[in-house]
Amino acid sequence: MDLSFTAEQEALREAFASLFAHTAGTDVVRAAEPLGFDEKVWDQLVRTGAPAMAVPEGLGGGGAGFVDLIVVAQELGKRLAPAPLVEAVVATNLIAEAAPGGPLLQGLVDQDRVATLALQPVASGTARLVPAGAVAEVLIALDGDELVAFERPAGARPHVPSPPNLGASPIADWSLDGPDLQRTVLAGGAEARRLHHRARAEWQLLMAAALDGLRSAALDIGVEYVKSRWAFGVPIGWFQAIQHRLADVATAGEGAQLLLYEAAWARDTGGADADRLAAMAFLYQSELAQLTTRESLQFHGGYGYTLEYDIQLYFRRAKAWPLALGDPARLACELARDLFAPES
Amino acid sequence: MDLSFTAEQEALREAFASLFAHTAGTDVVRAAEPLGFDEKVWDQLVRTGAPAMAVPEGLGGGGAGFVDLIVVAQELGKRLAPAPLVEAVVATNLIAEAAPGGPLLQGLVDQDRVATLALQPVASGTARLVPAGAVAEVLIALDGDELVAFERPAGARPHVPSPPNLGASPIADWSLDGPDLQRTVLAGGAEARRLHHRARAEWQLLMAAALDGLRSAALDIGVEYVKSRWAFGVPIGWFQAIQHRLADVATAGEGAQLLLYEAAWARDTGGADADRLAAMAFLYQSELAQLTTRESLQFHGGYGYTLEYDIQLYFRRAKAWPLALGDPARLACELARDLFAPES
Amino acid sequence: MDFTITDELADVRDEAVRWVAEHVDPEWADIQHRSGDYHTPELHQLLARDGWLGAGWPAEYGGRDRSPAQAAAIHQEIAALGIHEDGWSTTDMVCKTLLHVGTEEQKQRYISKALAGETVIVLGYTEPDSGSDVAAAKCRAERDGEDWVIHGQKMFTSTAHMATHVFLLTRTDFEAPKHAGLTLFMVPLDAPGVEIQPTHTVGGQRTNTTFYSEVRVPDDARIGEPGHGWDVMGVALVYERGGGGAGRTGPSLTDRVAGWCRGQITPEGTSLFDDPTVQQRLARIAIESEVARLLGLRVGWVAGQGGMPGVEGSMAKLYGSEAKQRHYSAMQDILGAEAVLTHGSPGAPLAGEVDTAFRYAIVGTIYGGTSEIQREIVAQRRLGLPRSRPKS
Amino acid sequence: MDFTITDELADVRDEAVRWVAEHVDPEWADIQHRSGDYHTPELHQLLARDGWLGAGWPAEYGGRDRSPAQAAAIHQEIAALGIHEDGWSTTDMVCKTLLHVGTEEQKQRYISKALAGETVIVLGYTEPDSGSDVAAAKCRAERDGEDWVIHGQKMFTSTAHMATHVFLLTRTDFEAPKHAGLTLFMVPLDAPGVEIQPTHTVGGQRTNTTFYSEVRVPDDARIGEPGHGWDVMGVALVYERGGGGAGRTGPSLTDRVAGWCRGQITPEGTSLFDDPTVQQRLARIAIESEVARLLGLRVGWVAGQGGMPGVEGSMAKLYGSEAKQRHYSAMQDILGAEAVLTHGSPGAPLAGEVDTAFRYAIVGTIYGGTSEIQREIVAQRRLGLPRSRPKS
Secondary structure (H helix, E strand, C coil), X not given: CECCCCHHHHHHHHHHHHHHHHHCCHHHHHHHCCCCCCHHHHHHHHHHCXXXXXXXXXXXXXXXXXXXXXXXXXXXXXXXXXXXXXXXXXXXXXXXXXXXXXXXXXXXXXXXXXXXECCCCCECCEEEEECCCCCCXXXXXXXXXXXXXXXXXXXXXXXXXXXXXXXXXXXXXXXXCCCXXXXXXXXXXXXXXXXXXXXXXXXXXXXXHHHHHHHHHHHHHHHHHHHXXXXXXXXXXXXXXXXXXXXXHHHHHHHHHHXXXXXXXXXXCCCCCHHHHHHHHHHHHHHHHHHHHHHHHHHCHHHHHECCCCHHHHHHHHHHHHHCCCCHHHHHHHHHHHHHCCCC | CECCCCHHHHHHHHHHHHHHHHHCCHHHHHHHCCCCCCHHHHHHHHHHCHHHCCCCHHHCCXXXXXXXXXXXXXXXXXXXXXXXXXXXXXXXXXXXXXXXXXXXXXXXXXXXXXXXXXXXXXXXXXXXXXXXXXXXXXXXXXECCEEEEEECCCCCCCCCCCCCECCCCCCEEEECCCCCCEEEEEEEHHHHHHHHHHHHHHHHHHHHHHHHHHHHHHHHHHHHHHHHCEECCEEHHHCHHHHHHHHHHHHHHHHHHHHHHHHHHHHHCCCCCHHHHHHHHHHHHHHHHHHHHHHHHHHCHXXXXXXXXXXXXXXXXHHHHHHCCCCHHHHHHHHHHHHHCCCC | CECCCCCCCHHHHXXXXXXXXXXXXXXXXXXXXXXXXXXXXHHHHHHHHCCCCCECCCHHHCCECCCHXXXXXXXXXXXXXXXXXXXXHHHHHHHHHHHHXXXXXXXXXXXXXXXXXXXXXXXXXXXXXXXXXXXXXXXXXXXXXXXXXXXXXXXXXXXXXXXXXXXXXXXXXXXXXXXXXXXXEEEECCCCCEEEEEEEECCCCEEEEEXXXXXXXXXXXXXXXXXXXXXXXXXXXXXXXXXXXXXXXXXXXXXXXXXXXXXXXXXXXXXXXXXXXXXXXXXXXHHXXXXXXXXXXXXXXXXXXXXXXXXXXXXXXXXXXHHHHXXXXXXXXXXXXXXXXXXXXXXXXXXXXHHXXXXXHHHHHCCCCCHHHHHHHHHHHHCCXXXXXXXX | CECCCCCCCHHHHHHHHHHHHHHCXXXXXXXXXXXXXXXXXXXXXXXXXXXXXXECCCHHHCCECCCHHHHHHHHHHHHHCCCCCHHHHHHHHHHHHHHHHCCHHHHHHHHHHHHCCCCCEXXXXXXXXXXXXXXXCCCEEEEECCEEEEEEEECCCCCHHHCXXXXXXXXXXXXXXXXXXXXXXXXXXXXXXXXXXXXXXXXXXXXXXXXXXXXXXXXXXXXXXXXXXXXXXXXXXXXXXXXXXXXXXXXXXXXXXXXXXXXXXXXXXXXXXXXXXXXXXHXXXXXXXXXXXXXXXXXXXXXXXXXXXXXXXXXXXXXXXXXXXXXXXXXXXXXXXXXXXXXXXXXXXXXXXXXXXXXXXXXXXXXXXXXXXXXXXXXXXXXXXXXXXXXX
């Protein structure tokens, strides 16, 4: 067992922490609402090669592993950076595997196009509430028996209107019958389902990492607040009820982080448990991000409720981000069947 | 709205509080383990006419309502009195409705026989883990399409071996093919199911009351303990984490009690919601009894874990009593269907 | 024991419905939602004009010969349309306080204008550095001849930008113990030196930060004796809590979520409502909602019996506000990916009501005394546990 | 990052299995369960005889030329049979403390006999009036010439009735600050004035209350300097916490509950496992168990890196013990009415293991520092929040 990051990974963390600190302060996050997308942040990420960082080097990518990817996603989550990196990485990885030689991948590796994934299968010709759907040029979706890449012409973002939403995310419906969409079949049948399932697991893993960043930042904000806010002659962090509740979310949070690391490691090492661990990390980080931001907001008193304080930005996203995958109870049931009654 | 008890009900409470205080101290409760039955307590209850107190006066009963019954059941719960009054009342009420003129009822009204109810339908000729099954002479069970009373000859209790169990309750299996059991059909078809369903709802209501007594006594024990136990130079009740957790269970507890009262009132007034409210009160009291006894035990520190202190008696029963009805999640689903998608 | 909820307003409900149908524009709900102003001056004027604000008040202070029951029914009908009357509720509360602690002259002056709709009074208690610890207020009022001069800042002065007066908590004695140096004033919001800045909230409401710089008020704007502000606030607080009455009830949000689930078909071809995890969550919400309702009703019952439902009010507020946060969050999970769509988003389930409720519920465990303060009240007053605050 | 758990004992596991198969009677688990004595003297003697207790200890204190790895593997195999070695674990801990703080003569005297199985040492820290506040101990030791005379009482002196010595925390200075007046002694349990009374627990274990009345011990029974007892205990505590190693793993209790559910047919004719509420609960248990496992492994990793895993240990203990209570309670719900049947009851699901685990889990959030103490440690040492205890 080794819980340390390599020196390269530490450097990667530093680099992205610094990138997000410079490009994605909470003023930028606020300004990017309600769309939840900032062109400058995205450009910076494209310049670092982040969207294709896990694509094999031979294909023009960075050849990184998932432990590297979650480091970046954690830093993104800490800053709530308004850029669809999680979706882009997952979609780009998928294209790199399914269509390694095609122009599709080339367009993603070299340019600032955004690719994304429809987490649910297409129904009635529509991919509903696609994460990053409003700003993406490329959408990968499971359409019946086929895994399909839909491409739209470049243009000013948002390409597709994004409905106002709790997390200020660039979610949007894609109507897939339009004449302006170029349709490329990437795979069919069992292979299509396998690839989509894997991509969905990767999304869970990277979203778990983003949530971990969000969660830990929200805890830090709460801890700092209760240290500096005084009432009844003491910092409110003196009060035992506050201490114990923060200790509980801190403890569970460190555990959740270990689970995240284990899930990333399992993905990198081809572990048979990789999908299950991704689901576990995602479910647990979702729940804890909500609890942690709630506690932190509560201890802000009335300020927590104002748009002025940052904690509300975290609180809203903690609920909204994971909901992209739908009711967590359904995912939990899926996980339980996978763990305890696998179809052989 | 009126949340007060009548003077008669207050007197009833006093009387039973005093009866249980004199007959069912925790020494008696301990001595009655593992069977969970004390002949003397039961005799005293029979002498007050409690098992038949809700039977119409014309049939030799007390003509009491459910608000009266829950007062008695609360007092029983507070003392953990080792006597199957909840089951006896429910079974006796059922017989009074289904066979008002028969000798069966007479035997229950006048004598010290214990009657009980199988909460689940008979399967493979056995009524499994019947509450009070080890000490009952009469069992009412839903056997296929029929509601049947099974009578066994009187004899020294336990009549049927009771397996060691968490709550030290006189639960037992009844094998129903034995030649010594007298079988009387009380009803068939839809009427049988209706009567059984009603009796099961009454059991939930009275068990909710017993759990409410248990819960409130456990809270009192916990509060007293944290007031008298000192650590770090103060009573441990000074510590805010303890205060807040006790405040939470106290608050929810008073709400649960109101729900119990509403359920009893609905039963007495023939409210259409009566069964649903009984299920709600039962589910909520079950959960809160467990939480309250757990918190109270926890604040006892190491003592809470010793058999010497009373809180463990409460803790074990809080889990065990409601489990007689099986997994609470199944009951919750049943309730939800009843509330939100009733079969018309 | 009787849980019958008698609608004490049954007799007058029809008339109230008629008045509201004739005068109230249902669009005002949407306008409030968009603007974040939970006060509609047009409505306030209409209510004043027809005497509904003055219903039940003594005639000598501007009370009108109108049925208080009908007035209450009208307010309920307005609330049922989703229209808030925050300006009236703070005004009403302050006027009730004045009835108890004001001088005769003050009652004449303030109450009659308030009932006539000419003044709207808001609350200025909380400060940047005093939330739960209200008595730590530092906003300073100093005697200067016949006047008082006020310096300071208040947070969460909701509706201030649409109001005429603020009921302002100040410190007039910095030497006295914390609770003994406070005094309340009725300060005109158009007085020189008052500045109002908007603060926006997650729930969409606008509230305000108000600043007071050399604001001069005459001594007759002082409510109660100097240094007795804590007791005056105590009178007002009684009116701030309090349980819900019967009110108008339609299908609850839980009912509507359940209905929505019944209509959703899962990929497996069954109704979403058939999912036992959905059922289990709805059952829990139903149970806890009923418990919250009963705790609320009890407050009114205790008060009706002549009791002071202090702890009961804390319990109802604590339980209800915490339960709501759990419930709306669980409802969002049940609704799934679409739950994030806000009011007005195309395709938002139940028109985004769950999202609105979720956002609004955040503040429920904070305003009017945080859950932490309520737990302390329950622990100390109900359970008799010792005071655990640090001495200050 | 690497989550591979290497079994450092892999090489010696076969031999350990052989030794255990030859010498250990699996019935001892049942005997312990029935008697509540979590120490089997017969086993202890065998381990001592074959040198396993002395494995890895310096020869000059009775250490034996045996592989410590194999000894560890043997203890794991014994644990896997459900047999406790409480007598050895306290003895081991005290001996390790002696290695650090004992005099040469004490090491010679106590350690060699302990490793030879001739002495069993138990802990006497907690008192009737001092649980979490261990330093509040009042058990008094007074100097009398060359001796010390001890008066007092201890709680939860587990295994005392089968042991030879108690490692006793006493107060030798009533004037000094609380933490500065403590001293530890090695007290023979057969000394005149020692009395042992049984205390039985919900989990079925027997523990003891021990009484000390004019118990006389020579000064060379004192461990560490007078007044330095708190530091001596600190050395011992390091050995008390600590994370779980790899150990032997079979199917977890969760796996077995899931398996049981798969085999149960509901009245609707489907497997109980098909119930989504069952699935959801099992998923939650699986997730939290994995989190608990990882927090535990981290303790070992930090220690292996040369760190002092204080906060990490508190986190692992807090999370794991609280999670277990939730899990076993949820498992009981899933098992339904039969869940109340205890070990040995006919028809008990999974032979009553869930009931046993549920009972045993109660004490997990209490012993070795309550959850409340662990939260305080986390809040103060990890989050840097101020100390909130009253001054005493």
